[in-house]
Amino acid sequence: MLLANLESRIKKVQERLNKENLDGFLVTRFENKRYLTNFSGSTSWVIVTQSKCLILVDGRYTVQAEEESPSLIERVQISDYLDGFPKELPSVLHQLKIKRLGIEAHQMTLLESRRIEEEAGGIILVSTTGWIEGLRIKKTEDEIQKLKAAISTAEEAYQKGIEAVQSGVEEIMIAHEILSFLSRKGLKTAFDTIAASGERSAMPHGRPTNRKIQMGDIVVIDMGAVWEGYYSDITRTVCLGKPSDEAKNIFALLQKAQEAAYKAIRPGVIAKDVDWAARKVIQDAGFGDYFSHGLGHGIGLEVHEAPSIRKTGDQVLEAGMVITVEPGVYIPGKFGMRLEDDVLVTESGCQVLTSLPHILEI
Ligand code: ZN
Ligand code: ZN
Secondary structure: OOHHHHHHHHHHHHHHHHHHOOEEEEOHHHHHHHHHHHOOOOEEEEEEEEOOOEEEOOOOOOOHHHHOOOOOOEEEEEEEEOOEEEEEEEHHHHHHHEEEEEOOOOOOHHHHHHHHHHHHOOEEEEEEEEEOOOOOOOOOHHHHHHHHHHHHHHHHHHHHHHOOOOOOOOOHHHHHHHHHHHHHHOOOOOOEEEEEHHHHHHHHOOOOOEOOOOOEEEEEEOEEEEEEEEEEHHHHHEEEEOOOOOHHHHHHHHHHHHHHHHHHOOOOHHHHHHHHHHHHHHHHHHOHHHHHOOOEEEOOOOOOEEEEEEEOOOOOOOOOOEEEOOOEEEEEEOOEEEOOOEEEOOOEEEEEEEOOOOOOOO
Protein backbone atom coordinates (compact mmCIF):
# COMPACT_ATOMS: atom_id res chain seq x y z
CA MET A 1 0.00 0.00 0.00
CA LEU A 2 2.72 2.46 1.04
CA LEU A 3 4.92 1.57 -1.91
CA ALA A 4 2.05 1.88 -4.39
CA ASN A 5 1.05 5.23 -2.90
CA LEU A 6 4.59 6.63 -3.05
CA GLU A 7 5.06 5.32 -6.58
CA SER A 8 1.90 7.00 -7.77
CA ARG A 9 2.76 10.30 -6.05
CA ILE A 10 6.28 10.38 -7.49
CA LYS A 11 4.90 9.52 -10.92
CA LYS A 12 2.54 12.49 -10.74
CA VAL A 13 5.47 14.80 -9.94
CA GLN A 14 7.41 13.31 -12.86
CA GLU A 15 4.50 13.92 -15.23
CA ARG A 16 4.49 17.52 -14.08
CA LEU A 17 8.25 17.81 -14.61
CA ASN A 18 7.80 16.56 -18.12
CA LYS A 19 4.98 19.01 -18.79
CA GLU A 20 6.93 21.96 -17.39
CA ASN A 21 10.15 20.94 -19.14
CA LEU A 22 12.13 20.53 -15.91
CA ASP A 23 14.93 18.03 -15.26
CA GLY A 24 14.38 17.89 -11.55
CA PHE A 25 12.40 19.13 -8.58
CA LEU A 26 13.88 19.94 -5.19
CA VAL A 27 11.38 19.37 -2.40
CA THR A 28 12.12 21.28 0.80
CA ARG A 29 8.77 21.58 2.59
CA PHE A 30 8.66 19.04 5.43
CA GLU A 31 5.16 17.69 4.79
CA ASN A 32 5.79 17.43 1.04
CA LYS A 33 9.00 15.45 1.59
CA ARG A 34 7.12 13.14 3.91
CA TYR A 35 4.31 12.75 1.37
CA LEU A 36 6.71 11.61 -1.33
CA THR A 37 9.15 9.50 0.73
CA ASN A 38 7.40 8.60 4.01
CA PHE A 39 10.51 9.88 5.83
CA SER A 40 9.44 11.70 9.00
CA GLY A 41 12.81 13.01 10.21
CA SER A 42 13.20 16.76 10.52
CA THR A 43 16.17 17.20 8.17
CA SER A 44 16.36 15.90 4.62
CA TRP A 45 16.57 17.08 1.03
CA VAL A 46 14.45 15.36 -1.62
CA ILE A 47 15.04 15.48 -5.37
CA VAL A 48 12.65 14.07 -7.97
CA THR A 49 13.95 13.64 -11.52
CA GLN A 50 12.21 12.29 -14.60
CA SER A 51 13.33 8.77 -13.65
CA LYS A 52 13.92 8.63 -9.90
CA CYS A 53 13.45 10.05 -6.43
CA LEU A 54 16.39 10.64 -4.07
CA ILE A 55 16.58 11.54 -0.42
CA LEU A 56 19.68 13.16 1.08
CA VAL A 57 20.10 12.57 4.81
CA ASP A 58 22.97 12.88 7.26
CA GLY A 59 24.26 10.27 9.69
CA ARG A 60 21.62 11.10 12.30
CA TYR A 61 18.89 9.84 9.99
CA THR A 62 20.47 7.03 7.97
CA VAL A 63 18.73 4.23 9.87
CA GLN A 64 15.43 6.07 10.08
CA ALA A 65 15.43 6.73 6.32
CA GLU A 66 16.14 3.05 5.68
CA GLU A 67 13.28 2.05 7.94
CA GLU A 68 10.72 4.53 6.67
CA SER A 69 11.48 5.02 2.98
CA PRO A 70 11.26 1.99 0.67
CA SER A 71 14.26 1.32 -1.58
CA LEU A 72 12.34 2.98 -4.41
CA ILE A 73 13.69 6.17 -2.82
CA GLU A 74 17.42 6.29 -3.50
CA ARG A 75 19.42 7.35 -0.46
CA VAL A 76 22.37 9.73 -0.57
CA GLN A 77 24.50 10.24 2.54
CA ILE A 78 25.28 13.82 3.52
CA SER A 79 28.78 13.96 5.01
CA ASP A 80 28.72 17.59 6.09
CA TYR A 81 26.90 20.89 5.82
CA LEU A 82 28.20 24.22 4.61
CA ASP A 83 26.09 26.97 6.18
CA GLY A 84 23.26 24.50 6.63
CA PHE A 85 23.57 23.37 3.02
CA PRO A 86 24.41 19.70 2.20
CA LYS A 87 27.97 19.50 0.90
CA GLU A 88 26.89 16.82 -1.58
CA LEU A 89 23.93 18.70 -3.10
CA PRO A 90 25.79 20.47 -5.96
CA SER A 91 27.57 17.29 -7.08
CA VAL A 92 24.35 15.26 -6.89
CA LEU A 93 22.55 17.82 -9.04
CA HIS A 94 25.41 17.67 -11.57
CA GLN A 95 25.46 13.87 -11.60
CA LEU A 96 21.74 13.89 -12.31
CA LYS A 97 22.46 16.26 -15.21
CA ILE A 98 19.90 18.73 -13.94
CA LYS A 99 19.83 21.97 -15.89
CA ARG A 100 16.39 23.26 -15.02
CA LEU A 101 15.46 22.63 -11.39
CA GLY A 102 12.03 23.32 -9.95
CA ILE A 103 12.06 24.70 -6.40
CA GLU A 104 9.32 25.29 -3.86
CA ALA A 105 9.31 29.09 -3.88
CA HIS A 106 6.92 29.23 -0.93
CA GLN A 107 9.36 27.29 1.21
CA MET A 108 12.95 27.85 0.07
CA THR A 109 14.80 30.84 1.47
CA LEU A 110 16.49 33.39 -0.75
CA LEU A 111 19.78 32.36 0.85
CA GLU A 112 19.25 28.70 -0.07
CA SER A 113 18.36 29.48 -3.68
CA ARG A 114 21.43 31.74 -3.99
CA ARG A 115 23.60 29.00 -2.56
CA ILE A 116 22.36 26.49 -5.15
CA GLU A 117 22.97 28.95 -7.97
CA GLU A 118 26.48 29.66 -6.67
CA GLU A 119 27.52 26.12 -5.71
CA ALA A 120 25.93 24.27 -8.60
CA GLY A 121 26.75 26.81 -11.29
CA GLY A 122 24.77 26.73 -14.52
CA ILE A 123 21.57 25.42 -12.99
CA ILE A 124 18.44 27.44 -13.71
CA LEU A 125 16.05 27.56 -10.77
CA VAL A 126 12.38 27.62 -11.68
CA SER A 127 9.96 28.80 -8.99
CA THR A 128 6.88 26.69 -8.35
CA THR A 129 4.23 26.90 -5.65
CA GLY A 130 1.74 24.37 -4.38
CA TRP A 131 2.61 21.43 -6.66
CA ILE A 132 2.73 18.77 -3.97
CA GLU A 133 0.10 20.55 -1.89
CA GLY A 134 -2.16 20.21 -4.93
CA LEU A 135 -1.60 16.44 -4.93
CA ARG A 136 -2.11 16.22 -1.16
CA ILE A 137 -5.57 17.78 -1.35
CA LYS A 138 -7.30 14.49 -2.28
CA LYS A 139 -6.72 11.72 0.21
CA THR A 140 -6.20 8.04 -0.54
CA GLU A 141 -7.99 5.36 1.46
CA ASP A 142 -4.85 4.85 3.53
CA GLU A 143 -4.69 8.55 4.40
CA ILE A 144 -8.38 8.61 5.29
CA GLN A 145 -7.76 5.72 7.72
CA LYS A 146 -4.97 7.71 9.37
CA LEU A 147 -7.17 10.79 9.61
CA LYS A 148 -9.92 8.67 11.17
CA ALA A 149 -7.43 7.37 13.75
CA ALA A 150 -6.30 10.94 14.47
CA ILE A 151 -9.93 11.92 14.96
CA SER A 152 -10.93 9.04 17.24
CA THR A 153 -7.79 9.52 19.34
CA ALA A 154 -8.56 13.24 19.67
CA GLU A 155 -12.08 12.35 20.74
CA GLU A 156 -10.75 10.15 23.53
CA ALA A 157 -8.40 12.95 24.59
CA TYR A 158 -11.28 15.42 24.54
CA GLN A 159 -13.16 13.25 27.05
CA LYS A 160 -10.22 13.68 29.43
CA GLY A 161 -10.20 17.41 28.83
CA ILE A 162 -13.90 17.81 29.45
CA GLU A 163 -13.61 16.03 32.80
CA ALA A 164 -11.46 18.95 33.93
CA VAL A 165 -14.26 21.44 33.26
CA GLN A 166 -15.41 22.03 36.83
CA SER A 167 -16.06 25.03 39.01
CA GLY A 168 -12.78 26.47 40.30
CA VAL A 169 -10.55 24.57 37.86
CA GLU A 170 -8.15 26.64 35.75
CA GLU A 171 -8.47 26.64 31.94
CA ILE A 172 -4.92 25.35 31.58
CA MET A 173 -5.94 22.09 33.26
CA ILE A 174 -8.13 21.25 30.25
CA ALA A 175 -5.15 21.58 27.92
CA HIS A 176 -2.97 19.72 30.40
CA GLU A 177 -5.32 16.71 30.58
CA ILE A 178 -5.51 16.48 26.79
CA LEU A 179 -1.76 16.79 26.38
CA SER A 180 -0.96 14.24 29.07
CA PHE A 181 -3.46 11.70 27.70
CA LEU A 182 -1.88 11.94 24.25
CA SER A 183 1.71 11.94 25.46
CA ARG A 184 1.06 8.80 27.50
CA LYS A 185 0.18 7.18 24.17
CA GLY A 186 3.35 8.58 22.61
CA LEU A 187 1.29 10.97 20.50
CA LYS A 188 1.25 14.72 20.01
CA THR A 189 -1.49 17.32 20.02
CA ALA A 190 -2.21 18.79 16.59
CA PHE A 191 -1.56 22.29 18.03
CA ASP A 192 -1.61 23.96 21.44
CA THR A 193 -5.08 23.22 22.76
CA ILE A 194 -7.42 26.20 22.81
CA ALA A 195 -9.49 26.37 26.00
CA ALA A 196 -11.25 29.62 26.83
CA SER A 197 -14.00 30.17 29.37
CA GLY A 198 -16.53 32.88 30.23
CA GLU A 199 -15.97 36.16 28.38
CA ARG A 200 -12.67 34.80 27.10
CA SER A 201 -14.57 32.30 24.92
CA ALA A 202 -15.37 35.24 22.62
CA MET A 203 -11.75 35.04 21.42
CA PRO A 204 -11.83 32.47 18.59
CA HIS A 205 -8.30 31.31 19.46
CA GLY A 206 -8.18 31.96 23.20
CA ARG A 207 -5.12 30.45 24.85
CA PRO A 208 -5.81 28.67 28.13
CA THR A 209 -4.91 30.78 31.17
CA ASN A 210 -5.06 30.51 34.95
CA ARG A 211 -8.62 31.79 34.88
CA LYS A 212 -10.81 29.62 37.09
CA ILE A 213 -13.91 28.25 35.39
CA GLN A 214 -17.14 29.28 37.13
CA MET A 215 -20.65 27.86 37.15
CA GLY A 216 -22.60 29.17 34.18
CA ASP A 217 -19.47 29.70 32.05
CA ILE A 218 -19.35 28.89 28.38
CA VAL A 219 -16.15 26.96 27.59
CA VAL A 220 -14.73 26.53 24.07
CA ILE A 221 -12.24 23.69 23.56
CA ASP A 222 -10.48 23.36 20.19
CA MET A 223 -8.01 20.50 19.93
CA GLY A 224 -6.65 17.70 17.80
CA ALA A 225 -4.21 14.81 17.67
CA VAL A 226 -1.54 13.66 15.23
CA TRP A 227 -1.63 10.05 14.05
CA GLU A 228 1.25 8.88 11.81
CA GLY A 229 1.68 12.46 10.61
CA TYR A 230 -2.04 13.12 10.01
CA TYR A 231 -3.93 15.82 11.93
CA SER A 232 -7.41 16.05 13.37
CA ASP A 233 -9.07 19.30 14.43
CA ILE A 234 -12.21 19.34 16.61
CA THR A 235 -14.01 22.06 18.57
CA ARG A 236 -16.73 21.66 21.16
CA THR A 237 -18.48 24.30 23.22
CA VAL A 238 -20.00 23.47 26.59
CA CYS A 239 -21.71 25.31 29.40
CA LEU A 240 -20.93 24.41 32.99
CA GLY A 241 -24.42 24.32 34.48
CA LYS A 242 -27.59 25.82 33.01
CA PRO A 243 -27.02 27.71 29.75
CA SER A 244 -28.94 30.93 29.03
CA ASP A 245 -31.62 30.91 26.32
CA GLU A 246 -29.28 33.00 24.17
CA ALA A 247 -26.51 30.40 24.52
CA LYS A 248 -28.94 27.58 23.70
CA ASN A 249 -30.16 29.45 20.62
CA ILE A 250 -26.68 30.16 19.30
CA PHE A 251 -25.60 26.56 19.92
CA ALA A 252 -28.62 25.33 17.90
CA LEU A 253 -27.82 27.93 15.23
CA LEU A 254 -24.28 26.57 14.83
CA GLN A 255 -25.66 23.04 14.43
CA LYS A 256 -28.10 24.35 11.82
CA ALA A 257 -25.24 26.11 10.00
CA GLN A 258 -23.22 22.87 10.00
CA GLU A 259 -26.20 20.92 8.62
CA ALA A 260 -26.59 23.50 5.84
CA ALA A 261 -22.90 23.09 4.98
CA TYR A 262 -23.22 19.28 4.93
CA LYS A 263 -26.13 19.56 2.49
CA ALA A 264 -23.99 21.76 0.24
CA ILE A 265 -20.83 19.61 0.32
CA ARG A 266 -20.49 17.33 -2.69
CA PRO A 267 -18.05 16.92 -5.58
CA GLY A 268 -18.25 19.86 -7.97
CA VAL A 269 -19.34 22.49 -5.45
CA ILE A 270 -17.09 25.55 -5.02
CA ALA A 271 -15.64 26.07 -1.54
CA LYS A 272 -17.13 29.56 -1.16
CA ASP A 273 -20.62 28.19 -1.78
CA VAL A 274 -20.17 25.79 1.15
CA ASP A 275 -19.02 28.72 3.30
CA TRP A 276 -22.03 30.70 2.20
CA ALA A 277 -24.49 27.87 2.92
CA ALA A 278 -23.46 27.95 6.59
CA ARG A 279 -22.85 31.70 6.78
CA LYS A 280 -26.31 32.50 5.44
CA VAL A 281 -27.93 30.59 8.33
CA ILE A 282 -25.96 32.64 10.85
CA GLN A 283 -26.51 35.89 8.96
CA ASP A 284 -30.27 35.32 8.66
CA ALA A 285 -30.41 34.89 12.44
CA GLY A 286 -28.75 38.29 12.88
CA PHE A 287 -25.31 37.05 14.00
CA GLY A 288 -23.45 37.42 10.70
CA ASP A 289 -21.11 40.09 12.09
CA TYR A 290 -20.08 37.74 14.90
CA PHE A 291 -18.89 34.95 12.59
CA SER A 292 -15.47 36.40 11.93
CA HIS A 293 -13.58 33.62 10.15
CA GLY A 294 -13.86 31.15 7.30
CA LEU A 295 -16.02 28.06 7.63
CA GLY A 296 -13.20 25.54 7.43
CA HIS A 297 -10.03 24.17 5.89
CA GLY A 298 -8.50 20.96 4.66
CA ILE A 299 -6.73 18.65 7.12
CA GLY A 300 -4.04 16.10 6.32
CA LEU A 301 -0.29 16.18 6.93
CA GLU A 302 -0.90 19.73 8.16
CA VAL A 303 -3.67 20.98 10.40
CA HIS A 304 -4.46 23.78 7.95
CA GLU A 305 -4.10 22.86 4.32
CA ALA A 306 -5.99 23.22 1.06
CA PRO A 307 -8.83 23.60 0.34
CA SER A 308 -9.72 26.76 2.20
CA ILE A 309 -13.46 26.96 2.85
CA ARG A 310 -14.06 30.69 3.13
CA LYS A 311 -15.88 33.58 1.45
CA THR A 312 -13.34 33.75 -1.38
CA GLY A 313 -12.45 30.02 -1.57
CA ASP A 314 -12.49 29.08 -5.25
CA GLN A 315 -11.42 25.42 -4.98
CA VAL A 316 -13.85 22.98 -6.55
CA LEU A 317 -14.45 20.17 -4.04
CA GLU A 318 -13.74 16.59 -5.08
CA ALA A 319 -14.39 13.23 -3.48
CA GLY A 320 -11.51 12.31 -1.17
CA MET A 321 -10.96 15.78 0.26
CA VAL A 322 -11.21 16.04 4.05
CA ILE A 323 -12.25 19.40 5.47
CA THR A 324 -13.38 20.96 8.72
CA VAL A 325 -16.76 22.63 9.13
CA GLU A 326 -16.44 25.10 11.99
CA PRO A 327 -18.99 27.88 12.24
CA GLY A 328 -18.65 30.18 15.24
CA VAL A 329 -20.39 33.13 16.87
CA TYR A 330 -18.30 35.38 19.13
CA ILE A 331 -19.97 38.18 21.07
CA PRO A 332 -17.33 40.40 22.71
CA GLY A 333 -17.88 40.96 26.41
CA LYS A 334 -20.32 38.03 26.59
CA PHE A 335 -19.20 34.68 25.22
CA GLY A 336 -18.27 32.82 22.06
CA MET A 337 -19.22 29.43 20.67
CA ARG A 338 -17.85 27.20 17.93
CA LEU A 339 -18.54 23.68 16.73
CA GLU A 340 -15.96 22.05 14.50
CA ASP A 341 -16.30 18.67 12.83
CA ASP A 342 -14.13 16.88 10.28
CA VAL A 343 -15.84 15.86 7.06
CA LEU A 344 -14.94 13.63 4.11
CA VAL A 345 -16.20 14.65 0.68
CA THR A 346 -17.69 11.51 -0.90
CA GLU A 347 -18.97 10.70 -4.40
CA SER A 348 -22.53 11.36 -3.28
CA GLY A 349 -22.05 14.19 -0.77
CA CYS A 350 -20.19 13.99 2.48
CA GLN A 351 -19.55 11.89 5.55
CA VAL A 352 -18.95 13.43 8.98
CA LEU A 353 -15.94 11.61 10.42
CA THR A 354 -16.13 13.02 13.95
CA SER A 355 -18.52 11.19 16.25
CA LEU A 356 -18.14 13.21 19.45
CA PRO A 357 -21.69 14.35 20.36
CA HIS A 358 -22.64 18.01 20.60
CA ILE A 359 -23.58 18.45 24.25
CA LEU A 360 -24.01 21.99 25.53
CA GLU A 361 -24.87 21.51 29.19
CA ILE A 362 -22.45 19.58 31.38
ZN1 ZN B 1 -9.84 23.77 15.40
ZN1 ZN C 1 -9.92 24.17 12.25
